[in-house]
Amino acid sequence: MAIHPTAIVDKNAKIGKGNEIGPYVIIEGNVTIGDNNHIYPHAFIGENTTIGDNNEIHMGAIVGHFPQDKAFKKDSKTFLVMGNNNTIREYVTIHRGTEPESTTKIGDHCLIMGGAHIAHDCQVGNGVIMANMSGIAGYVQIEDNAILSGGSMIHQFVRIGKLAILSGNCRINMDVPPFLIAGERNQTWGVNLVGLKRAGFSKQQIRDLRKLYGLYTKSGSKQKMIEAIEQEDFSNSQEFIDHFVQFIQTSERGACFQQ
Structure with missing residues (x-):
């Protein structure tokens, strides 16, 4: 395990084996990090966050910070749980839950590209791809292997079905059924043949x-x-x-x- 001397790691954080923690990383208390993760310079891991194995968290990413929700109270104990083999690219923001004991969840093998945002209480499945600058508001559910193209914006409480693909810069405030292509404003354009x-x-x-x-x-x-x-x-x-x-x-x- 290699922790750069400029990294700030809370004494109550639990860090597994084989991790690389780069310069100026901040890891708060009550964080659990599994094995063989690479956390790049200037990343921030907030309290009550659990991260599995073999993840990459790139420069400037903010994982497990306060939600952007006026209902959130800073003394509330809320959580973020991330699985294994995920790639979190530069300046991604992922927020933990809002209500006490609530959890934001990320599955396994997800690729979250630069500048994307995952809000409080979202449930993201396995193999999900969120391209650059896409964003999902609070309580969104994304099923396995869905793809959100660049700039996609998803309203709170929306569900995105399994193997659905969303076109770039779309605005979605209704559920997107599994296996379909969706875009623009709540339009569907057929079956996701390539996917x-x-x-x-x-x-x-x-x-x-x-x-x-x-x-x-x-x-x-x-x-x-x-x-x-x-x-x-x-x-x-x-x-x-x-x-x-x-x-x-x-x-x-x-x-x-x-x-």
């Missing part, structure tokens, strides 16, 4: 999801969509069809739609 192929979906599964998208855009209501789906043979893709339908059924903000 599905890269994820190993078969040709039949991709055909099924394209058919599902047609049913979604033409049915006019959740109930009619479900009735139309029940008339189709989606046996090769049932897991993904069920996930899509469950996502739509549980949407509280309403789901983005073709425009």
Whole structure:
């Protein structure tokens, strides 16, 4: 383990094996850092933050600081939990929860690019990519392997579905269903073909999801969509069809739609 002499590490922080902690890094109290992480110069790790193994936290990143929420009280004990094998690039900001005992969570194998922002109480899955200057407001949920292109702005309480991809500079304040392309202001533009192929979906599964998208855009209501789906043979893709339908059924903000 190498800790640069200019780094400030609280005596109550728990630091694992094989970590590299660069110049002028600040690590506050009640922080737990696993093994083989690389924390670059001038990064800040706030109190009540837990970081797993094999993460990279680059220059100027702020991980686990106070939320930007007027409801937050500075004596509240709130948390940030980050998994393994994540890359947090320059000047990213990730804030811990707002209410006492609440937690912001980041999964594994995420790439959060320069200047991106993850607000309080967000739940970010595995394999998520947030490109430069994208931002998610409080309580946003992002499912596994979703991609937010540069400058994407996501309203609080929105959900982004599995393997969805958002175009650059979009403004989203409704839920984005799994497997779709979304952009502009709550628009959907079809199925994320490139992402599905890269994820190993078969040709039949991709055909099924394209058919599902047609049913979604033409049915006019959740109930009619479900009735139309029940008339189709989606046996090769049932897991993904069920996930899509469950996502739509549980949407509280309403789901983005073709425009």
